[in-house]
Amino acid sequence: MTAQRVAIVSGGSRGIGKAVATTLGARGFAVVVGYAAQQASADEVVASITAHGGRALAVRADVAEEKDVVQLFDTAELEFGGVDVVVNAAGRMYLAPVAELDLEELDAMHRTNIRGTFVMAREAARRVRPGGTIVNFSTSQVVLQFPTYAAYAASKGAVEAMTLSLARDLRGRDVTANAVAPGATATDMFLDGKSEELVERLAKQPPLERLGQPEDIAEVVAFLASPAGHWVNGQVVRANGGMA
Template sequence: MTNNTTRVALVTGGSGGIGRAVVERLAKDGIAVGVHYAGNKARAEETVAAVTAAGGRAIAVGGDIADESAMSAAFDAVEREFGGIDVVVNTAGIMLLSPIATLNLDDLDRMYRTNVRGAFVVSQQAARRVRGGGAIIHFSTSVTRLQFPTYGGYTAGKAAVEVMTPVLARELRGKDITVNAVAPGPTATPLFLEGKDQATIDHLSQAAPLERLGTPEDIAEAVAFLAGPARWINGQILFANGGLA
């Protein structure tokens, strides 16, 4: 176990996409990282191996983020390995798209269980455990402003996360812990690209003034800012979207 002067992060959904980019970016800053996964242990271990090969420190921890016992155990494992937790980044989420009129309510329940209840469970554990000087970082989406059709169920859940964020920031008054959310715009990840034809991807690539899709590394930079130097930013939603909204 390392000593308690080491900064430590837990990144949910840290095995792929934006989550993996966040893990690797925080590790570059010298932060030891717990790489959380829900089902794909092998991919989480690949992420750990990549961090270790680059000279960083990481472990894989599993569990359903909506299950409070599983997440308590995941937090315990990170604390045992590295001596505490300073940063919690909740990138884990699922996105099931459909017009509101035809959205399968089972899909709605699945999204809310992961994206809302899961965010709440992670927030509870983080609020109890993050050390002074630390940061809690939620994930929303820029579509809460863009209002794309078929995103009604997904954005409703992310809007709940946006409302929860400043409330938790205020509840942690006096503990020197910041609570913010990052709201990415269109980002070139498998989650985003799946099911979209090339014309749609090309259109979205040109929508922002910077005329490209975001990358996972772009989003990871925003997280690293909130996790490290941005101590006077608190209770905010940071829209990382190249000026799209």
């Protein structure tokens, strides 16, 4: 009997991370839903997965804290027997022109997006089983370069560089590492503070003329996490409807 594959999804309580967790759960993965503060939302994701016959649990973890991340992986191994897929969907976004940038916001964003991804990736590199994968999250703003996105895009550019080196660090392990770079996606984080007019204008920019949905991105992650996607390694997949 083939052992059940196990996925850890940081930022799994909302937005794209929630969609990833539920999609992987539906594909037969046991899922550890990592969350920082949204316990009720994380519990809802777990309930959704288990209601459909899956296995899941929620674990609180600050991805930038080494001890939290170690506990996250320890729990996955104790409860489900190992780790096959790690999805680093936890993220923070702060938008401002460079001249008006709040450096405390910059530090907080980089702590989650850069340090948090690195801490998660480091633990994943130590523990993911052969045949597994690590998926980090970038943003298509690294190449689109819209105004006010400088600091956020810079943090995600670091994630892309980290991911490409990580794939090569894992030589001989049969573990892949890729980054997914969404474009405009209809999540609370993206929609917050934007007018309906601005959202409509952004939705018209891709050739497909709509915003991405969290499920669109989750399907890309599910492919990378599957045996069918295992030959994709050391890549940045720009899932943005054709914007760049």
